[in-house]
Structures are given as structure tokens and as C-alpha cells.
Amino acid sequence: MNDKVGCDIRESLDKVSSQMRRDYSESLRELNLHVGQDKLLARLWIGDGITQMQLCEHLKCEPPTVTNMVKTLELNGFIYRKRDEQDARVMRIYLTDKGKELEKPVDFKWKQQQEKLLHSILPEERLILRELMKRMERNLF
Amino acid sequence: MNDKVGCDIRESLDKVSSQMRRDYSESLRELNLHVGQDKLLARLWIGDGITQMQLCEHLKCEPPTVTNMVKTLELNGFIYRKRDEQDARVMRIYLTDKGKELEKPVDFKWKQQQEKLLHSILPEERLILRELMKRMERNLF
DNA sequence: ATGTTATAGTTAGCACGCTAAATACATGTT
DNA sequence: AACATGTATTTAGCGTGCTAACTATAACAT
Numbered sequence: 001m002n003d004k005v006g007c008d009i010r011e012s013l014d015k016v017s018s019q020m021r022r023d024y025s026e027s028l029r030e031l032n033l034h035v036g037q038d039k040l041l042a043r044l045w046i047g048d049g050i051t052q053m054q055l056c057e058h059l060k061c062e063p064p065t066v067t068n069m070v071k072t073l074e075l076n077g078f079i080y081r082k083r084d085e086q087d088a089r090v091m092r093i094y095l096t097d098k099g100k101e102l103e104k105p106v107d108f109k110w111k112q113q114q115e116k117l118l119h120s121i122l123p124e125e126r127l128i129l130r131e132l133m134k135r136m137e138r139n140l141f
Numbered sequence: 142m143n144d145k146v147g148c149d150i151r152e153s154l155d156k157v158s159s160q161m162r163r164d165y166s167e168s169l170r171e172l173n174l175h176v177g178q179d180k181l182l183a184r185l186w187i188g189d190g191i192t193q194m195q196l197c198e199h200l201k202c203e204p205p206t207v208t209n210m211v212k213t214l215e216l217n218g219f220i221y222r223k224r225d226e227q228d229a230r231v232m233r234i235y236l237t238d239k240g241k242e243l244e245k246p247v248d249f250k251w252k253q254q255q256e257k258l259l260h261s262i263l264p265e266e267r268l269i270l271r272e273l274m275k276r277m278e279r280n281l282f
Numbered sequence: 283a284t285g286t287t288a289t290a291g292t293t294a295g296c297a298c299g300c301t302a303a304a305t306a307c308a309t310g311t312t
Numbered sequence: 313a314a315c316a317t318g319t320a321t322t323t324a325g326c327g328t329g330c331t332a333a334c335t336a337t338a339a340c341a342t
Contacts, residue, residue, distance in 0.1 A: 009267065010161075010255045012274035017158035018201070019281045020151075025300080034300095034327055053290060060159070065329050067292060072327070089290040089337045114151045120280050125273060126150065132262060132270050133153035139261050140160045166330080175297055175330095194320060206299050208322060213297070230307045230320045 020117060027109045031102060032076065038106050040069055041078065044095050045103045048079075051090045078102070161258060168250045172243060173217065179247050181210055182219065185236050186244045189220075192231045219243070 025035040033041075036059075043050070043058045052066045059066065070093060073079045078099035084090040118126060166176040174182075177200075184191070184199045193207045200207065211234060214220045219240035225231040259267060 009271050009274055010251070010258055012271070012278050013154075013158055013161070013258070015201075016274060016277050016281060017154055019278075020154070022300090023281070036328055051290080060156075061328085062330060063291060064293080064331085069328075087290085087338070091291070110151070116281070117151055117154070117277055120276050121273060128269060129273050130150050130153070132266060133150055133157060135261050136157050136258055137153050137160075139257070140157060140164070163330090177298055192320080202298085203300060204321060205301080205323080210298075228308075228320085232321070 016117070020113060023116065024109070024113050027112065028106070031105055031109070033102070033106070034072075037069060037073060037078075038102075038110075040066075040073065041095070041099060041102060041106065044079065044093065044099065048094045049092050051084070051092055053090070055093065073099075157258070161254060164257070165250070165254050168253065169247070172246055172250070174243070174247070175213075178210060178214060178219075179243075179251075181207075181214065182236070182240060182243060182247065185220065185234065185240065189235045190233050192225070192233055194231070196234065214240075 021035055028035055028038060039059055040055060043055060052063065052070060055066045055070075056063055070079065070081065070091075074081060077096055080094050080096055081091045082094065084092050121129060162176055169176055169179060180200055181196060184196060193204065193211060196207045196211075197204055211220065211222065211232075215222060218237055221235050221237055222232045223235065225233055262270060
């Protein structure tokens with residue numbers, strides 16, 4: 001019986017998360033962004049000039065993924081790359097003005113998503129939910 | 142402040158779900174399956190001979206996605222396709238023996254995942270969590 | 283100085299999942 | 313019978329994300 005409960009949660013998690021992704025993807029299309037690119041930019045909005053390895057670590061993805069994302073984002077004029085002067089192996093990633101401009105609109109879309117997700121969840125419940133999510137997160141990493 | 146809480150949950154959801162996906166993907170590799178293919182097969186284990194449109198609806202994805210997945214699964218010998226005799230437009234999808242054999246191993250992997258996800262969540266908490274997840278799910282569809 | 287090992291990033295190739303546009307067949311209308 | 317509309321699937325092309333294998337540079341050891 002507990003097993004059944006577990007099963008439902010795993011499945012729910014998948015459904016909710018993939019539906020959120022679909023929704024968000026559609027929402028970002030107006031900004032000419034693909035889902036995932038916003039997270040890379042979000043890291044740069046905190047501070048740019050970081051290396052691709054740092055992006056990998058932050059995005060929890062593999063180097064080839066970052067290579068490709070960075071290539072596309074550069075092609076679309078959101079970022080540019082510069083070789084590090086000390087270490088010729090590393091590439092440092094910087095925001096263009098076009099990339100900087102997206103911060104507010106993306107933040108708005110993200111907040112819209114939050115609201116949609118938690119629409120039917122009361123404040124007290126949100127606290128519990130956050131606790132449980134955080135615990136699951138810690139469990140996995 | 143509520144806003145901050147919402148933000149955390151949305152972000153946690155993403156992290157947990159993508160880490161689960163990564164884990165599961167690795168786990169399925171031993172069975173020569175990619176993540177996503179298991180869900181298509183799972184629908185066929187309930188009953189095969191269904192159409193691609195029915196698969197679309199069940200998997201909540203678009204027709205081209207199903208076309209490609211079905212193509213790969215057929216190439217790898219897990220399923221086969223047969224044109225419907227009444228309606229020459231529709232393709233009906235059937236399991237091969239190789240496809241049928243995967244039911245138990247995949248079920249096992251899935252249960253492993255559940256356990257990993259809910260490891261630190263107590264039974265009472267699981268009930269609450271399920272309730273909240275279900276409510277979010279209903280919210281989105 | 284030379285050879286080994288480690289690190290940063292790229293390339294090739296694959297699967298998922300999408301949109302836009304095409305094809306093929308079915309059904310309804312005139 | 314001919315035409316329009318609708319439905320099921322496919323093709324082309326793109327982005328995310330992966331693994332395996334490669335290149336280029338750096339750092340360390342003999």
C-alpha cells in the first residue's frame with residue numbers, strides 16, 4: 001500500500017514537471033528562448049565572465065551540452081565568448097546587451113509559472129511542500 | 142515571502158525531477174532502453190494493438206515524437222507495427238516477445254527509483270505529499 | 283627538456299520532444 | 313462523381329541532453 005503511494009508520487013512528479021516544462025517552453029517562445037537557455041542566462045545575470053565548466057556544474061549537465069547551448073546562444077546574439085588570457089584552454093562567457101535585457105521578462109514568466117503551479121496550494125501547505133521537496137533534493141545529491 | 146517559497150518549490154521540482162530522470166536514464170541503460178521508451182512500453186503492457194494517436198494521448202506528446210520513438214523501438218525489436226485493416230491511415234502497435242520480457246525488469250527499476258525518491262519521507266508525509274502533488278497535477282491539466 | 287597526466291572544450295552521433303509542413307486516406311457535401 | 317474537410321502519420325529541421333572519442337593546453341615529474 002505504501003508502495004502504491006510511492007508509485008503515485010513518482011508518476012505525479014513526472015507529470016507535473018513535464019507539463020510545467022511544456023507550458024514554460026511555450027511561454028518562453030515569445031522571448032525567442034528555449035527552455036534551459038533561461039537557466040544558463042540566469043547564471044550569467046548573477047555574474048558573467050564565468051567558464052563553461054562552471055556553467056556545467058551550475059546547470060548540472062555535461063560539457064557537450066554547454067558547448068551546444070553556448071553556441072546557439074552566441075549565434076542568436078545573447079552572449080559572446082572570449083578566451084581566458086591566463087589559460088588558453090578556457091572560454092569565458094559574457095552577456096551581450098540583448099542577453100541582459102531578457103532578465104526581467106524571464107523573471108516575470110518564471111513567477112507566472114510559480115503561481116500556476118502553486119495556485120491551489122495554501123501558504124501553510126507550501127511550507128510543508130517546500131520542506132518535503134528540499135528533503136527529496138538532499139536525498140538525491 | 143510567499144513568493145520566495147513558491148520560487149524554491151518550482152526550482153526544487155525542476156532539480157528533483159531532472160536528477161531523477163538522469164538517474165533513471167542511467168539505470169535503464171542496462172536494459173538498452175532510453176528514458177521515455179519505458180512509458181510507451183508500459184502502455185503496451187496494459188494492452189497492445191493500440192494506435193499511435195492513442196499513444197500520443199497517453200504519453201502527452203506530439204505525433205512526430207511517437208513516430209520517432211516507435212521507429213526506434215521497432216528497429217531495436219521491442220515492438221512491431223501493423224496497418225489497421227479497416228482504416229488504412231492508422232498503424233497499430235504490438236509488443237514482440239523481447240518487448241514483453243522487459244515488463245518485470247522495468248517495474249523493478251521503477252520501484253527502485255520510488256524508493257530512492259521517498260527514502261527520507263515518512264509514510265504520513267507521503268500521504269500529504271501525494272495529496273499536494275495530485276492537486277498540482279489537477280491544476281495543470 | 284621530455285614524457286606523463288590532468289583539465290577545458292569540441293566533435294560525432296544518438297534519443298527525446300517540439301513545430302511546421304507534407305502525405306495519405308476517410309468522410310461528408312454538393 | 314468531384315471537391316472540401318478532417319484525421320493519422322510522416323518528414324524536415326531544430327534544441328536539449330547524453331556518451332564516447334578527440335584536440336589543445338597546462339601542470340607535474342623524471
